[in-house]
Amino acid sequence: MDFLAPFTEVYTLDNFKFxxxxxxxxxxVAAISIFLSFVIGGLIGTLRYARIPVVSPLLAVMVEMIRNLPLLLIIFFAYFALPEIGIEMEITxxxxxxxTVFESAMLAEIIRSGLNSIEKGQIEAGRASGLTYIQTLRYIILPxxxxRMIPPIVSQFISLLKDTSLAVVIALPDLLHNGQIIYAQKSSYVVPVCIIMALxxxxxxxxxxxxxxxxxxxQT
Incomplete structure (x- = not known):
């Protein structure tokens, strides 16, 4: 019974609402970030695939830099460093x-790799049939x-949802933040709160x- 006591104390209507x-x-936060990163990452990935002189190499450098930085550092930079140069944003x-910045870089690489996985002969066939490069990309290559891109893209979206918890370091009032407030009241609340957050x-x-x-x- 002692073991169940913290569960009965924590699992109240007020705590569930909180x-x-x-x-x-x-x-x-996850939904907005997913939408923005998909749009931006899709554009960057497509531009990299198109191999536009100057533009594509610059985007490649930018993507590799961002992909190799810890997301936590980017969050700190957005909230604490940008105000130092006059760009202030509220927590959310x-x-x-x-x-969005971090996931756009990850998605750009997924999309570029997905486009590169299609045989080059498909482009040549499309151009030979009278389609422009953009039309070939839109109607033949992208579909x-x-x-091939769906599984890794969804996996990245799942990672993004979990990564929102890192924003607790800037006090984003998300699930983890509110959970911490509850279990900070009593050490025995940690397990029941973590269980419900995990679910x-x-x-x-x-x-x-x-x-x-x-x-x-x-698609099959």
């Missing part, structure tokens, strides 16, 4: 900006590459993985 409020912030905006993350991430599987099946 955790759900934090999880709402987590999902909001700083978290979204940092996640085929998308099938929340698992449900959403598992749902994303199921969506990815369905998309893969539709």
């Amino acid at each position: 955790l759900l409020e934090g999880f709402g912030v987590t999902l909001k 905006t700083a978290a979204i900006a940092a996640l 085929q590459a998308l099938k 929340m993350y698992f449900i959403v991430n598992y749902a994303l993985s199921l969506v990815a599987r369905r998309l893969e099946l539709k």
